[in-house]
Amino acid sequence: MNADDLYVLAGEYVLGTLSAARRADVETRMANDAALRTAVEQWQQKLAPLTALAEPAEPSPALWQRIESSLAAQEERAATVNVATTLQPATVRSWWNSLRLWRGLAATGFAAAAFMGIVVVGKLAQPPGPGYMVVLVGPQDKSPGWVVQAATNSQQARLIPLGKVDVPSDKSLQFWTKGNDWKGPVSLGLVRPGESKEVSLDKLPPLEPNQLFEITLEPYNGSPLDRPTGPILFIGRAVKII
Amino acid sequence: MPAASSAFDYDTALAECAKGHRAALHRIYQHESRRLLGVALRIVRDRARAEDVLHDAFMNIWTRAASFDATRGEGRGWIHTIVRNQALSAVRTNDREVSADEETIEALEADAVSNAAPMADVFEVNADIGRLDECLEQLDAPKRNSILLAYVDGCSHGEIAQRLNAPLGSVKAWVRRGLLSLRECMA
Numbered sequence: 001m002n003a004d005d006l007y008v009l010a011g012e013y014v015l016g017t018l019s020a021a022r023r024a025d026v027e028t029r030m031a032n033d034a035a036l037r038t039a040v041e042q043w044q045q046k047l048a049p050l051t052a053l054a055e056p057a058e059p060s061p062a063l064w065q066r067i068e069s070s071l072a073a074q075e076e077r078a079a080t081v082n083v084a085t086t087l088q089p090a091t092v093r094s095w096w097n098s099l100r101l102w103r104g105l106a107a108t109g110f111a112a113a114a115f116m117g118i119v120v121v122g123k124l125a126q127p128p129g130p131g132y133m134v135v136l137v138g139p140q141d142k143s144p145g146w147v148v149q150a151a152t153n154s155q156q157a158r159l160i161p162l163g164k165v166d167v168p169s170d171k172s173l174q175f176w177t178k179g180n181d182w183k184g185p186v187s188l189g190l191v192r193p194g195e196s197k198e199v200s201l202d203k204l205p206p207l208e209p210n211q212l213f214e215i216t217l218e219p220y221n222g223s224p225l226d227r228p229t230g231p232i233l234f235i236g237r238a239v240k241i242i
Numbered sequence: 243m244p245a246a247s248s249a250f251d252y253d254t255a256l257a258e259c260a261k262g263h264r265a266a267l268h269r270i271y272q273h274e275s276r277r278l279l280g281v282a283l284r285i286v287r288d289r290a291r292a293e294d295v296l297h298d299a300f301m302n303i304w305t306r307a308a309s310f311d312a313t314r315g316e317g318r319g320w321i322h323t324i325v326r327n328q329a330l331s332a333v334r335t336n337d338r339e340v341s342a343d344e345e346t347i348e349a350l351e352a353d354a355v356s357n358a359a360p361m362a363d364v365f366e367v368n369a370d371i372g373r374l375d376e377c378l379e380q381l382d383a384p385k386r387n388s389i390l391l392a393y394v395d396g397c398s399h400g401e402i403a404q405r406l407n408a409p410l411g412s413v414k415a416w417v418r419r420g421l422l423s424l425r426e427c428m429a
């Protein structure tokens with residue numbers, strides 16, 4: 001592309017004459033093409049005075065309220081997820097019972113997690129068959145870290161890492177689960193970063209849809225209590241696979 | 243930039259938004275929402291849709307405030323760019339372009355051949371737009387009209403062809419040559 005073509009493409013992007021597909025194409029290219037990005041920024045600055053040619057219009061009073069309530073809703077979602085990563089031991093007792101936390105997580109991450117589950121299934125060596133699948137994702141960035149598979153009526157579940165986690169040398173990862181009506185979480189033992197683990201479920205009620213699984217960061221020998229004391233690193237809910 | 247807005251410090255307000263101060267976003271809204279709605283309204287041409295655009299744009303301003311870089315441009319321009327992009331993506335995805343179908347364009351092209359009268363300006367530039375005004379003045383009317391219809395009214399090439407009663411190919415050439423002349427003039 002010669003210099004004139006680059007300037008015209010950038011100029012047409014800023015003018016707005018490109019089709020939706022070509023607009024998207026320019027936006028993608030801008031990420032890696034500094035010359036195009038600079039040309040776009042120059043046109044944005046040069047043409048900006050033209051916005052003065054549009055006569056101002058008074059927004060309806062409801063518009064700001066609408067923006068504010070959307071912001072509040074967004075903030076609530078973000079705050080709920082933050083709670084999970086910044087938990088201190090003193091607050092741990094109550095958060096298992098925090099409906100808001102779980103509702104927030106369900107609203108934000110789990111649709112994505114369920115989708116990732118489908119993607120991940122395709123990549124596993126052995127399709128799990130009918131049973132349950134859980135994708136454990138980072139509470140903040142929703143990036144999948146582990147998968148749990150369990151066949152229907154099986155007493156075993158398999159925890160499979162999708163990547164490597166850095167764990168401080170004086171800490172351990174601990175795996176937990178909690179059914180919908182359980183009083184609290186039950187430990188499924190310590191987990192090594194980057195290693196698969198078979199867990200026995202024979203002392204627990206049968207797996208149920210939506211059952212919670214998570215991995216927390218705990219002292220080297222695991223939580224000294226019968227519940228997590230450290231931050232949640234990965235969390236997900238069981239999804240039934242047919 | 244109009245004097246009315248020069249007293250407002252957009253860069254600082256955006257920096258405060260990035261830190262999570264919602265009052266700063268409200269200040270931006272109070273100072274600029276009338277002008278921003280005007281810009282969106284010209285492009286989407288429907289009040290309810292223009293307000294939707296402004297709503298989505300303010301959500302974007304809030305979430306992307308941390309990525310605003312004052313060394314790469316003015317805060318006010320950055321805000322206007324977000325609103326224009328939101329408005330343009332609203333009209334381009336709805337494919338308003340369809341209205342100027344091939345047949346219409348061909349008919350227009352046939353008309354235009356016999357219609358060689360000098361073109362009148364479709365815009366009256368009655369705001370202070372600085373150096374850009376002189377550069378636009380140096381363009382001939384078809385190029386000036388094409389650039390202004392695109393930027394201010396969000397017209398696609400096909401819509402400009404309809405509005406100016408000119409062949410699509412000519413409009414594309416006018417936009418291209420208009421941009422190249424502007425670049426030279428404003429360099």
